[in-house]
Amino acid sequence: MGVPSVPLFGNPTRVTTGVAIKASPGKIWAVQLDGGTDASSLIFYNDIDSANGTVLYSIVAPCVVSTNSEASSVFVSLLELGGIDASIGIWCELAGTAAIGYVWYS
16 A cells, blocks of 8 residues: 555655654544554554653554464555544554554654
8 A cells, every 4th residue: 555645645654663653742644554564553552762652543454364373564644534633743663563543743
């Protein structure tokens, strides 16, 4: 799956590990998870330095081949919800073999 339209969402931040996406209040507009395995997940926390804050949003890669745990990609637009507010900051935690996450935020 390719990365969605740049004009609509702007350029995404690529995530390959646990990382602070924004160290101040912000808003998540869209997320994409390219899962390597069915254990791939992307979790966003209201925090600036760890996965200890309140969970803002999470997604799991859908399994496509149950015999070898292969996973597909999933894209979620949060525009219709007005985005998801983070009052402290945005910390992103990525799990799963060969998983890659993308986040569009402001």
